[in-house]
Amino acid sequence: MKYFFLSYLFVGAIIVSAFGLRGSKSELPPLEVFQDMDHQAKVKYQATSEFFADGRGARLPVKGTVPMGFEIPAKAAAKGGKPPRFGFTNGLGYYDTGKMGDFYGDGLPTEITGDPSVFNAGFLKRGEERYNINCAICHGVSGNGKGVTSKYGIMTAFNLQQPGSLDAANAGAYRADGAIFDVITNGKGLMGGYGGNITVRDRWAIVAYIRSLQLAAKEAGVTLQ
Numbered sequence: 001m002k003y004f005f006l007s008y009l010f011v012g013a014i015i016v017s018a019f020g021l022r023g024s025k026s027e028l029p030p031l032e033v034f035q036d037m038d039h040q041a042k043v044k045y046q047a048t049s050e051f052f053a054d055g056r057g058a059r060l061p062v063k064g065t066v067p068m069g070f071e072i073p074a075k076a077a078a079k080g081g082k083p084p085r086f087g088f089t090n091g092l093g094y095y096d097t098g099k100m101g102d103f104y105g106d107g108l109p110t111e112i113t114g115d116p117s118v119f120n121a122g123f124l125k126r127g128e129e130r131y132n133i134n135c136a137i138c139h140g141v142s143g144n145g146k147g148v149t150s151k152y153g154i155m156t157a158f159n160l161q162q163p164g165s166l167d168a169a170n171a172g173a174y175r176a177d178g179a180i181f182d183v184i185t186n187g188k189g190l191m192g193g194y195g196g197n198i199t200v201r202d203r204w205a206i207v208a209y210i211r212s213l214q215l216a217a218k219e220a221g222v223t224l225q
């Protein structure tokens with residue numbers, strides 16, 4: 001028994017001498033028993049790689065593909081299509097911000113309505129699909145603000161405000177299209193922004209789809225709540 005305790009102390013002393021007391025600060029790099037993920041085999045940008053025959057680390061995009069973050073052109077370049085447009089925003093105009101000067105604008109921008117390859121029945125379908133993927137969990141499939149998150153009490157459990165109903169009286173009457181676009185881009189209150197996930201064109205498609213949800217509710221004479 002004595003040796004057991006002694007060996008126990010001995011092992012303890014070895015651990016402390018090798019790793020130090022946890023919590024004590026040191027300027028030395030940390031000791032890694034199992035390799036951390038900061039050390040891993042990877043190709044750094046601009047670096048060469050012997051793995052590929054041409055020796056380049058960075059690969060050229062596969063021919064005919066559209067890089068991530070770009071909107072897929074309606075027509076191939078060979079058939080007169082425009083080059084793919086960056087899908088996320090850097091611009092300052094109405095299309096990219098939903099604002100005209102200091103005010104939110106209303107109506108879809110001409111970048112959408114003026115391009116028949118974008119503004120067609122598929123546009124609203126795209127909006128429906130993107131809405132159901134990104135927004136319905138909180139705002140509900142019908143836009144009544146009662147998505148699954150509210151059903152399972154997630155919003156209330158974390159003491160969060162329930163997502164707003166997107167009913168016309170709620171989100172429409174005082175909200176211009178540009179204002180809804182801005183909520184999607186930057187979030188509002190407790191809602192996070194989706195500007196980094198949803199392309200500009202898809203955000204406008206969602207705005208159009210929200211309008212169609214509001215219209216459908218109005219036609220049916222129901223309030224989304």
Ligand code: HEC
Pocket residue numbers: 131134135136137138139149161162163164165166170171180183184188189190191192194206
């Ligand atoms: C994680 C849950 C969640 C998701 C996902 C979400 N929202 Fe929201 N949304 C909220 C909450 C909560 C509010 C209320 C924010 C506040 O006022 O503090 C809100 C507010 C809004 C408003 C303002 C309503 C008003 O009357 O002021 C709009 C418009 C809106 N969301 C649209 C969207 C759209 C479009 C999407 C999908 C791209 C989306 N939201 C995704 C939770 C969410």
